[in-house]
Amino acid sequence: MTRREQILTTAEQVFGNRKLAEDWFTKPAIGLGRCLPCMLLESKEGFTELADFLIRLDYGVY
Template identity: 40%
Template sequence: MQAYEGISAKKMQELMVATHQEKNFFADILHISPKTLDRYIKEDKKFNPTESEKMLKLEQVYEWGKEVFGDVDTFNRWIIKPAYGLGDRIPKILMQTHGGLTLVEDELIRIAYGALA
């Protein structure tokens, strides 16, 4: 329901702080320009349901990442390197699609429970 109503730009800013990621990371995830993102923030607009759903999924992935790696910064270092369990694909690039976010989340769950093979 939260995604359907739309996530506010302020919520996205909180997520930026929590994930230690720059605006360009979120622009890439949402497939919008950094300039458009700036406008959303300035006007405190709400994101559409699809964009909101991606942000909520990203938030979940980061929760798993913090649990698995102990902190956000270590997780952020992991997402920029090819991951064996993801076919040597780079998690940060996969995270630009909803399906990719799910793949990264699934890999984090496998790591958390020791199911690496």
């Protein structure tokens, strides 16, 4: 599974459906310094930041 697919699968679980996950993935995210989540996948650190962010969202800890 690619990094993109891993993040989208997790985002789908957090947001409730694939469309919302894909919309989030391509728009600036306040909790990520207004960066586009899709752009953060370019590095291992960015991938980790995205995964951590989604876990925090899921648990309501921003």
